[in-house]
Amino acid sequence: MSRGGSGARTRVKTGRGRTASSTRWLARQLNDPYVRRAKAEGYRSRAAYKLIELDERFHLLKGVSRVIDLGIAPGGWSQVVRRTAPKAAIVGIDLLPVDPIDGVTIFQMDFMDDAAPDLLTEALGGKADLVLSDMAANTTGHPQTDHLRTMALVETGCAFAADILRPGGAYVAKVLAGGADNDLVAELKRLFTTVKHAKPPASRKDSSEWYVIAQGFKGRAQPARENNDAP
Template sequence: MSRSGRDPRERLKTGKGRTQSSVRWLSRQLNDPYVKQAKAEGWRSRAAFKLIELDEKFALLKGAKRVVDLGIAPGGWSQVVRKKAPQAAVVGIDLLPTDPIEGVTIFEMDFMADEAPAALEGALDGAPDLVLSDMAANTVGHKQTDHLRTMGLVETAVDFAITTLAPGGAFVAKVFAGGTDGDLLQILKKNFRTVKHAKPPSSRKDSSEWYVIAQGFKGRAEPEPTDTDAPA
């Protein structure tokens, strides 16, 4: 109850200009213990707890030196990286504006843009050993379409990780119920020593999100020599 004695959820229901979906979202935020804990501990979003929990299970940040945060806004994951691996160089990218984070280079640009990968690599001055992706496409309300759009982002993130990661590195990405697409899963298994799916406790039970965790990057194979490369 509020100080006025009225239930805040009741006020939301009568708020002018609010859609039913926004009322549900606001009500859920007001009553979400992770949201309250995030505010109390100084995290920018409840999503910080997802990375904390994934790190506790998979030791993702142990010894991390260079980290890429794809879909950084509002910055909760990079906050966790800075706290748990303060020695790591961190670079993030997002279409949405993100307030500065000490020790983090932030690009406000489209990860799908041709120049994005080079910008991220250049900011790190070396190959990353961890690529994180909490990206998700804007939903349209059609589950299959939403899944396909988000998987398109995951595929691009996987390609970036395989192209840039240092040997032994790790990749983490948000996927939806059903896990990673079969073909994409095979690519991950081919390039990483272990590939697992997990749903951290802080992920809402009614959410279809899961995370794929690929660890132990095998490294890029050396290109086959061409005729012009062959010794005389």
């Protein structure tokens, strides 16, 4: 799969009412080969290629029949799942509105809402093969605060994945530079047979995002039953 593009770079002039930072953002978008490719191939965002590249490496979408997409907006990841596994049931959630995607059930609400897990579970109609999370907390400009807020989403997603995944399933979540912290990695290793960090080529080099890929869900340990027959 080609990673780059050819041709001259597009220069963007600072227009009336446009700040220098917005001009730089627009120039980056116009000259980004992933943005151009997403437009040409019908994906809603360049983020679709992050999942495509992660799937090439970890085979996340092979044989999936039920998938949860946390932080679905604008829908690029679910589009990838639909094209790769067209018969799979897909349920997504996001605070932001998302245009309908054929074959995908979408809820516009906060995943941290107490009602969200039950809604997602009921809509999926069975145990998931894969839980995807591209969620990230709104940035404050304070790296430590941003990291803690995003990790809270990752941890909540992990707890949800442990409830809804079938044995052998996988959980993929966006984390920031440095990856998942030690406590979360320990929990993931307890729940999954393999836990790795990856930064797909489509993730911009200047971005702090990485992804944690946990595969081979071991299943929830059943609590010991009390023996009520003892004299």
